[in-house]
Structure formats: structure tokens, C-alpha cells
Amino acid sequence: MYSPAKAWREFPQRYRLEAERCTSCGRVSYPPRVVCPACRARAFEPVTLPRDGKVVTFTIVRVPPAGFVEAAPLPIALVELTDGTRVMVQIADVEDPAQIEIGMPVRLEFRRIRSDGEAGVILYGHKAVVKK
Amino acid sequence: MRVGIVGYGAFIPRRRIQLEEIAKVWGADAPAYRKGLQLNEKSVPGPDEDTVTMSVEAARHALARSGGIDPKDIGAVYVGSESHPYAVKPSGTIVAEAIGATPELHVADLEFACKAGTEGMFLSQALVKAGEVKYALGIGADTSQGAPGDALEYSAAAGAAAFLFGADEEKLIAEVLHTYSWTTDTPDFWRREYMHYPRHGSRFTGEPAYFRHTKSSATGIMEKAGMKPSDFAFAIFHQPNGKFPMRVGLDLGFTKAQLETGWLSPWLGNTYSGASPIGLTAVLDVAKPGELVLLTSFGSGAGSDSFVFRVSDRVSEVQGLAPKTRPQLDENKIYLSYGQYAKLRGKIRMAE
Amino acid sequence: MRDVCVVGVGLVDFGELWEKPLRRIWTEAALAALEDAGVDTVDLVTIGCMSSGLFTGQEHLASLCVDELGIAGVPAARVESACASGGLAVRTGFAEIASGLSEVVLVTGVEKMTDVDGAEATFALGTAADQEWEGFHGITFPGLYAMLARAHMARYGTTREQLAKVAVKNHANGLLNPHAQYHLKVTVETVLGSTLVADPLRLLDCSPITDGAAALVLASDDWAKAHAKGRPVVKITGSGMATDSISLAQRDDLSELKAVRLAGERAYQMAGRAPKDLHVVEVHDCFTIAEIMATEALGLFEPGGGGPAVERGLTAIGGRVPVNTSGGLKAKGHPVGATGVAQVAEIVSQLRGEAGQRQVQGARFGLAQNMGGSGGSSIVHILEVV
Numbered sequence: 001m002y003s004p005a006k007a008w009r010e011f012p013q014r015y016r017l018e019a020e021r022c023t024s025c026g027r028v029s030y031p032p033r034v035v036c037p038a039c040r041a042r043a044f045e046p047v048t049l050p051r052d053g054k055v056v057t058f059t060i061v062r063v064p065p066a067g068f069v070e071a072a073p074l075p076i077a078l079v080e081l082t083d084g085t086r087v088m089v090q091i092a093d094v095e096d097p098a099q100i101e102i103g104m105p106v107r108l109e110f111r112r113i114r115s116d117g118e119a120g121v122i123l124y125g126h127k128a129v130v131k132k
Numbered sequence: 133m134r135v136g137i138v139g140y141g142a143f144i145p146r147r148r149i150q151l152e153e154i155a156k157v158w159g160a161d162a163p164a165y166r167k168g169l170q171l172n173e174k175s176v177p178g179p180d181e182d183t184v185t186m187s188v189e190a191a192r193h194a195l196a197r198s199g200g201i202d203p204k205d206i207g208a209v210y211v212g213s214e215s216h217p218y219a220v221k222p223s224g225t226i227v228a229e230a231i232g233a234t235p236e237l238h239v240a241d242l243e244f245a246c247k248a249g250t251e252g253m254f255l256s257q258a259l260v261k262a263g264e265v266k267y268a269l270g271i272g273a274d275t276s277q278g279a280p281g282d283a284l285e286y287s288a289a290a291g292a293a294a295f296l297f298g299a300d301e302e303k304l305i306a307e308v309l310h311t312y313s314w315t316t317d318t319p320d321f322w323r324r325e326y327m328h329y330p331r332h333g334s335r336f337t338g339e340p341a342y343f344r345h346t347k348s349s350a351t352g353i354m355e356k357a358g359m360k361p362s363d364f365a366f367a368i369f370h371q372p373n374g375k376f377p378m379r380v381g382l383d384l385g386f387t388k389a390q391l392e393t394g395w396l397s398p399w400l401g402n403t404y405s406g407a408s409p410i411g412l413t414a415v416l417d418v419a420k421p422g423e424l425v426l427l428t429s430f431g432s433g434a435g436s437d438s439f440v441f442r443v444s445d446r447v448s449e450v451q452g453l454a455p456k457t458r459p460q461l462d463e464n465k466i467y468l469s470y471g472q473y474a475k476l477r478g479k480i481r482m483a484e
Numbered sequence: 485m486r487d488v489c490v491v492g493v494g495l496v497d498f499g500e501l502w503e504k505p506l507r508r509i510w511t512e513a514a515l516a517a518l519e520d521a522g523v524d525t526v527d528l529v530t531i532g533c534m535s536s537g538l539f540t541g542q543e544h545l546a547s548l549c550v551d552e553l554g555i556a557g558v559p560a561a562r563v564e565s566a567c568a569s570g571g572l573a574v575r576t577g578f579a580e581i582a583s584g585l586s587e588v589v590l591v592t593g594v595e596k597m598t599d600v601d602g603a604e605a606t607f608a609l610g611t612a613a614d615q616e617w618e619g620f621h622g623i624t625f626p627g628l629y630a631m632l633a634r635a636h637m638a639r640y641g642t643t644r645e646q647l648a649k650v651a652v653k654n655h656a657n658g659l660l661n662p663h664a665q666y667h668l669k670v671t672v673e674t675v676l677g678s679t680l681v682a683d684p685l686r687l688l689d690c691s692p693i694t695d696g697a698a699a700l701v702l703a704s705d706d707w708a709k710a711h712a713k714g715r716p717v718v719k720i721t722g723s724g725m726a727t728d729s730i731s732l733a734q735r736d737d738l739s740e741l742k743a744v745r746l747a748g749e750r751a752y753q754m755a756g757r758a759p760k761d762l763h764v765v766e767v768h769d770c771f772t773i774a775e776i777m778a779t780e781a782l783g784l785f786e787p788g789g790g791g792p793a794v795e796r797g798l799t800a801i802g803g804r805v806p807v808n809t810s811g812g813l814k815a816k817g818h819p820v821g822a823t824g825v826a827q828v829a830e831i832v833s834q835l836r837g838e839a840g841q842r843q844v845q846g847a848r849f850g851l852a853q854n855m856g857g858s859g860g861s862s863i864v865h866i867l868e869v870v
Binding site for chain 2: 015016022069071092094095109110111113114122124132
């Protein structure tokens with residue numbers, strides 16, 4: 001069973017894209033951390049990630065893991081948001097995977113990511129949709 | 133105190149299936165269906181879309197049009213649907229959490245067949261008018277299904293509309309002048325617990341249900357308001373197919389021109405709790421200050437909520453601040469085969 | 485620090501070993517190494533195993549295995565660094581002897597992967613990635629490497645055909661390795677025609693699911709020389725280890741395997757050697773792109789030069805620097821925890837002159853590079869015959 005406590009703990013990041021910015025060097029950490037990976041300082045201020053970005057690299061997963069078997073072909077990308085933060089997300093609403101390219105502008109939209117089977121919790125988050 | 137809509141937005145998924153695709157699988161007469169139901173194609177939710185996700189995006193569009201309302205000032209969120217993702221666990225709390233309105237607010241999930249969306253709007257409006265909350269968000273959203281091969285399979289579609297209500301004069305997009313509701317116990321359409329698909333009384337869903345309640349509610353509000361059809365620039369009715377809303381509108385004395393803008397079902401299908409609310413968003417996208425709008429929903433079981441809106445000056449400032457409804461309906465469509473549709477809608481029996 | 489030598493090597497045939505449970509596979513490799521070294525017991529046993537827990541439901545592996553060998557009581561430790569668990573087992577044994585804590589150590593690696601189905605194996609392997617921020621979205625290991633491949637192709641112009649040639653070379657080498665899982669000839673056409681797994685990587689770009697174990701006996705230099713019995717003494721002259729973010733979103737440069745570069749630099753420094761000194765190299769080709777990127781990170785070729793190098797045959801047996809004479813993970817198989825140990829075993833065989841048809845003539849300096857996940861950890865060892 002996917003722990004409901006674990007799911008709940010992640011809501012600020014999954015639902016609202018909440019991150020933290022180091023007050024010493026400005027590096028944004030998503031998810032938030034105790035120690036800044038850039039300068040090792042320990043003080044942060046809350047920020048929300050922007051929802052626009054572009055595809056840095058991607059793949060189309062044809063052999064998905066358990067829990068995603070029906071999702072193939074599953075496009076997943078590393079997206080760089082306009083503030084420089086990078087996130088890994090699925091690309092949704094893709095009619096033809098051949099259309100995806102490095103550099104494509106995308107926007108993050110609220111979607112259902114997975115569910116713990118038929119009876120478990122539903123996990124929501126964001127996916128990227130291609131901007132026309 | 134003037135209360136009304138201070139933010140609005142709709143979300144329509146990109147996927148579509150055409151009526152012919154469904155008809156050929158079940159050996160139905162597609163041209164006759166097209167003509168009889170006045171339906172061409174309908175929206176289909178993606179594997180990652182449901183009532184909650186569509187509600188969140190529609191709510192975000194509403195906030196984008198609200199002139200900077202702080203989500204923490206939203207005192208109530210109501211999500212009306214007949215396809216809530218959980219049987220027990222509210223959709224409204226997920227939406228409220230996602231838009232940042234928690235924790236000081238009232239949340240309820242509503243259901244009343246296709247009327248659950250306007251129910252949320254009805255309650256939101258009343259709560260703000262009573263001075264209980266500063267802003268209230270009423271959302272109608274559905275991803276309902278029709279049984280394979282049943283008439284409803286041609287129309288059951290997916291979409292959401294969200295309306296933020298408030299009493300700030302300078303934020304009003306459309307003031308609520310009157311509300312009215314007409315309700316009886318009429319079992320025209322139902323779904324028992326644990327059943328996958330709803331059942332309906334076939335032709336009984338027409339005159340005794342849809343037409344009787346819609347007409348009574350629309351007539352009732354116009355009487356209450358001392359208004360007549362020609363006073364309105366737009367009228368929006370619940371749209372279970374293309375035919376019914378046109379018929380009831382013309383019967384009531386409205387013209388095609390008044391009905392067309394809010395009439396989306398021929399290309400959208402029936403988005404159930406989202407139906408007339410999405411129609412309202414399409415109207416607001418093009419409405420001009422001073423125009424009067426009539427909205428009458430219908431939910432099986434049965435009941436009809438009516439609203440008379442007067443469009444405010446602010447409308448032209450906000451229309452472009454979030455995705456409009458008609459482009460979401462007409463552009464960027466992804467067409468599905470019946471096989472893809474059946475897979476997406478969970479109609480194929482998978483391995484345990 | 486004392487010098488450390490490899491005095492025994494033991495392998496089992498890699499493959500789908502339906503009839504053998506994990507403990508038996510492990511024991512067979514362990515006994516083979518002990519016999520090769522001519523010893524009966526050791527001061528410490530290390531076991532590299534990525535996840536006996538997820539694959540077989542068994543933890544507390546070290547104690548279980550030591551008991552199977554009949555030497556319960558001997559100190560034993562299972563170490564984990566995803567697919568670099570074997571390399572970590574080597575490093576741990578090396579450090580124990582170098583520090584003087586032990587005289588003779590049995591270093592092993594094992595993985596039993598075929599008692600779970602494909603989806604569960606993919607999940608277990610996926611735990612080497614960031615579960616919450618990568619795996620959560622449905623990414624798989626082939627998917628992560630596919631993303632790296634795309635970034636490398638976009639930056640350096642590495643081609644699909646160059647990736648395929650890594651598989652062709654390694655399968656050609658595998659044909660010469662009796663312990664390898666696959667003995668089959670593969671052409672560029674077969675690679676390019678195989679099923680897509682995660683675009684642009686295809687089935688034949690990916691190492692397989694394998695059961696297997698490998699073992700080494702390490703001993704101090706003094707012990708090795710006293711017990712050499714006329715065989716060449718092989719010394720571990722360099723050991724380097726490094727980490728990097730396991731999450732791709734946190735990496736500085738997607739076209740570089742930084743952990744491999746750092747681990748390599750540390751090993752070269754300890755050994756007092758440079759890339760050009762190497763005669764034979766085993767790298768972690770979990771996917772074809774990984775071999776190309778690893779050879780660049782190890783300084784064998786310029787960044788971006790790995791693809792053209794394999795295309796020109798520089799890394800074939802007989803080429804300028806043969807890479808993966810064993811067949812690599814691709815043809816030999818990749819029983820995850822065993823791989824790092826098996827790589828060192830291949831280098832030792834080469835340096836002893838015992839690599840049969842795969843022998844690189846006159847090989848004196850060799851390197852084994854093991855890597856975890858999508859490059860989150862890497863352990864490099866340099867060996868020389870003395």
C-alpha cells in the first residue's frame with residue numbers, strides 16, 4: 001500500500017510546486033532540503049516554481065514499470081523551468097511521440113500521476129503539456 | 133450588497149471521439165444518430181485527467197481572472213460531480229489544497245446528476261450574500277460514462293467550469309440578480325451504488341424530467357425577476373445532447389442567436405455537472421457590459437437551478453487573462469479510435 | 485597503507501539459473517575463488533549485492549552466506565551501492581587489508597534476479613533512481629540512460645549506429661567467454677531492429693537480467709608473494725570511489741558521468757598512472773551509451789570521442805585500448821551485485837595471461853570501472869602485474 005502519510009507529506013511540492021531558495025546563494029531546491037547543495041548553507045525562504053519551461057532531454061518509455069503498464073508509450077522529460085530549476089515530469093496529451101523535441105516549450109498542468117491500484121490512494125501532481 | 137462572479141474559467145480535455153467511431157462498433161445508424169441527437173463528437177478525458185484535475189485547472193483560470201484574489205481568502209470550495217474520483221474522500225479538499233485555499237475554509241462535495249455544478253454556484257452565491265465568507269468557489273466537473281452501446285455512450289463527456297463569487301464591486305464580472313430552483317422527486321436517471329453505469333427511463337427523461345423542470349425553473353425565475361426572453365442577450369440550458377437545449381430554448385421563446393453562444397454540446401458532448409456551467413463560461417468570454425444572461429441547469433432526479441446575471445464593465449478586462457472556452461473546444465484536438473477510447477475509459481478487462 | 489593483491493578468482497556461469505537459489509550460486513563462486521587461491525578460510529567476507537531483499541525477500545545476507553560456506557563466525561558484511569555494489573565489495577576488502585585489519589579477504593558479489601517477474605525486476609532496479617522525484621513519474625533505468633543518450637547525442641553528435649557498435653563488439657567478445665550469459669553474434673542491423681525499450685534505446689542496447697556470482701581472494705602483498713606458486717602476482721595499485729546526485733535533475737552536466745571521472749582520477753592518482761598506460765579496461769556498459777560515456781570520463785577519449793572511437797575499432801580486442809574483453813555487462817550478463825567483482829576478475833585473468841581467446845597480448849596494466857544507477861556512484865580499480 002502506498003503510504004497515505006507519505007503522499008500527504010509531499011502535497012506542497014506535488015500540488016503547489018512549493019520549493020525553497022537558499023538565502024545565501026539563491027539556489028532553488030525542489031524538493032526543499034536541509035542543506036543547500038550549492039553552498040551548504042542552511043537557511044531558506046519559500047518560493048513557488050514557475051509553471052513554464054522547456055524540454056532539456058526526454059525519452060519515451062516503452063516498457064513501463066509496475067503501476068504504469070497501461071501508460072506505454074510514456075513520454076518523460078527533464079524540464080528546465082524559467083527560473084532554472086529542473087524537474088522530471090511526464091509529458092501529457094502527446095498524440096505522436098515523434099513530435100517531441102529538445103527545446104520544446106512546455107507548461108506544467110495539474111494531473112493524476114498514478115494510483116495505488118484500484119483501492120489505494122490517488123496521487124496527483126504535475127505533468128508537462130506542450131505549448132502551441 | 134452586489135454579489136456575483138469575480139472570476140471564471142473552464143477546462144476541456146483535448147481528446148475527442150467522433151460519433152461514427154462509436155456507432156460502427158455497435159452497428160448503429162450513425163447519420164440518424166447525428167441528426168436525431170444533434171451530436172457530432174464528444175470530449176474524452178485522458179488517462180491522467182479526472183474531476184479533480186479538471187477542477188483544479190478550471191479554478192486556476194478563475195483565479196487568473198480574479199484580479200489577484202489571495203486563495204487564502206476563499207472561504208468555501210464546492211465541487212459538484214457525479215464522477216468524483218473517490219466514493220468516500222472529498223474532491224473539494226484536493227482542489228482547495230492545490231489552489232492554496234486551505235486550511236480556513238468550508239468544503240463540500242456535491243452530487244445531483246448534471247446539476248451538481250450549479251448547486252455549488254447556488255450555495256457559493258448565497259454564502260457570500262449572507263456575509264459568511266468573502267469569496268466562494270463553485271465548480272462543476274465530470275468525466276461520466278455511458279454504458280457501452282447505450283445511447284448515453286454517444287454523449288457522456290468530460291469537462292469542468294469554475295466560478296469564484298464575491299461581493300467586491302470593482303471585481304464583479306457578472307452580478308447575480310436573481311436565483312431560483314425548481315425541484316421534485318422524478319426518477320428519470322439513476323445509478324445504484326457499486327454499479328458502473330447509470331440507467332435511465334428512456335423517453336421518460338424527456339417531457340416529465342428535462343423539459344418540465346427546465347421550463348418551470350426558467351419561467352419561474354423570469355416571473356420572479358419581472359423579465360421576458362427578449363430581455364436577455366444569452367440563455368444557456370443544460371445540454372444532454374444537441375437537440376434538447378435548442379428545443380427547450382425555442383419553446384420558451386428564445387431565439388437561436390440567444391442560444392448559440394452557450395450551446396457547446398454538438399462538439400463537446402454532455403459534460404454533466406460541467407454542462408451548463410461551461411456554456412456560461414463560453415458566454416462570458418464574449419459578453420459585453422450590461423448584457424443579461426439566463427442560466428438554467430437540469431439534474432436528473434430531478435431539479436433545475438436558474439440564475440440571472442448582469443454582465444459588468446470589468447468583463448472585457450478579464451476575458452483574455454486565461455484560456456477561453458471556445459478555443460479549448462475547437463483547437464488542438466486529439467481524435468481517438470474506439471479501441472483507444474475503450475482502453476482510456478477502463479472498459480477493457482485487464483489482468484488482475 | 486599496505487599493498488593488496490588478488491590471489492584467487494572464482495566465477496559461476498552467468499545466466500537464468502532457474503535451478504539454483506541465491507545462496508547456492510554464491511557458494512559456488514566463493515568456493516571456486518578459495519580453491520584458486522589455495523585457502524580454506526579468510527579473515528573477512530564482503531558481499532556486494534544490490535537487493536537480495538527486493539529480488540528474493542532476504543536480508544542479513546552476509547551471515548547467511550558465510551554460514552553456507554561453513555565458516556560462520558568469520559566477520560562478514562554486505563555492501564550496497566546499487567549496481568556498483570560489487571566494486572564496493574572489492575574496495576571494502578582492499579581497505580581492510582591496506583589498513584592492516586585483515587590479511588586475507590574473500591570479496592564476492594551476487595544477484596539472483598529471476599525469481600521476480602519483469603515488472604518487479606524493473607521496479608527493484610529502479611530503486612537505484614530517486615524514488616520520489618524520478619521513479620514516481622514512471623521512469624525506468626533504460627529511460628534514464630535514454631535521457632543521457634539523447635543529451636550526449638545532442639551535444640556531441642554521437643549516433644545511433646555508434647551505440648549499436650558497442651553492442652556488436654561486446655557480443656563478439658562474449659562469444660569468447662565461456663562464463664558469459666550470451667554466446668550470440670549481433671550485427672548493427674539486429675541492434676537497430678530490436679524492440680524499442682525507451683527511445684532511443686532498444687532491447688540490444690540494454691544489459692540483461694541475470695543470475696550470477698563472482699568472487700576474488702585478496703591478500704596482502706607479503707602473503708601473496710609467499711604463496712604465489714609461480715603464478716604472476718597481480719596487485720591492486722589504485723582504488724577510487726566517487727558519488728554524484730542520483731537524480732538527473734540535480735546534475736550539473738548531463739553529458740558527463742562525473743562520478744566516473746572523479747573515481748577514475750582518484751584511482752589514477754593512487755596508482756601513479758595515466759589513461760594512456762592502460763592495456764585493458766572493463767567498464768560498466770549497463771547500456772551501450774554508458775560504455776561510451778564511461779570511456780570518456782575515464783580519460784580514454786576526449787568528451788564526445790567515445791562514439792567515434794568504438795566506430796573505428798579502437799576498443800576492440802586488438803585495438804588501441806580493448807574495452808570489455810569479457811563481453812561487458814551486455815553479453816556476459818549483469819547480475820547486479822556480482823558485476824563489479826566479475827570485472828576485476830576479468831582484468832586479473834588478462835594480467836595473469838589466463839584470458840584464453842580474449843587475451844590481450846602483453847597486458848600489464850588494467851582498469852575496472854563499476855557504476856551505480858544512472859551514475860550516482862562509481863568505483864574504479866587499477867591493477868598491475870608485478
